[in-house]
Amino acid sequence: MKEDSVPAMNETLAQQIPGAIAEGDLVLVWFDDERTYMIDVTRGKRVSIHCGKPLSVDDWIGQPFGKKIICEHGFCYLLKPTLEDLMMKASRESGIIYPKDAALLIMKAGIHSGSKVMEIGTGSGSLTMALAQAVAPSGHVFSYDRREDLPKNAYKNIQRAGLSSFVTFCQRQAMESFSEKDFDAVTLDIPQPWEEVTVVKQALKPGGRLVSLNPTFNQIEKMAEALREQGFILVEARELLEREILARAGKTRPVQRMIGHTEFMLFAVRPADEVVVPSGEPLVCPEDPAPSSNEISH
Secondary structure, eight states: OOTTHHHHHHHHHHHHSTTBOOTTOEEEEEETTSOEEEEEOOTTOEEOOSSSSOEEGGGGTTOBTTEEEEETTEEEEEEOOOHHHHHHTSOOSSOOOOHHHHHHHHHHTTOOTTOEEEEEOOTTSHHHHHHHHHHTTTOEEEEEESOSSHHHHHHHHHHHTTOGGGEEEEEOOTTOOOSOOOEEEEEEOSSOGGGGHHHHHHHEEEEEEEEEEESSHHHHHHHHHHHHHTTOEEEEEEOOOBOOEEOOTTOOEEOSOOBOOOOEEEEEEOOOOOOOOOTTOOOOOTTSOOOOHHHHHO
């Protein structure tokens, strides 16, 4: 059999097996020593590894996810990456929001399929991925950043995750008003979020949720006061610490290292604007009918 006939055979196999690895897929290569690599499946690519000769990506095409591969000095599995994998393996030019924080944020902010979400502070796009997956397929994320260069890296990460159709990247400066309105939720991951409270309130729907992420006590304290001054309610702060447990027969214990402090998360709700009654016009409750003449006489 000619060498160039193998890729064609693998391509046919990929078409026949539902869910088989195909060119253009992302594969998480997991080794028995816990090392991982995120690989774009491209024909002709060879992947350098830490435990032997490079692996040929052509051999993966047509194989099912979960396939075990024997290497020169060990073995690995070809896995379908999860959102957590995509976030942790994102190309970084800034810090990222960790999956543990993104999961609570999405739940507390009520973000779901169909939601319209504003993100202020794009960064490397890690949180953008989580938001985009949550709002898909009928919602959308508008991600704003003051820098023009940084979102380029975020866009690559979002495109790699297959979520670019659910995200619009925008460039703006602090305290500028938003052309888009009626957002269901907003996230802020910027150093001085209190500067944005007024314009964010104008862009949020009544009942819309706000989440601000900052690493220091001083920041969330100042932001909490700014939110209360603007009439936000249910202002509360949370922090999540994640500790892995080594589950082994007879010797289960926590690992010595853990994901400790990453961000403080400050949550708040924008209430509906109060109706202002003109002076001199008393409030009339429609549920209270005017008394009849008989009732007055008694």
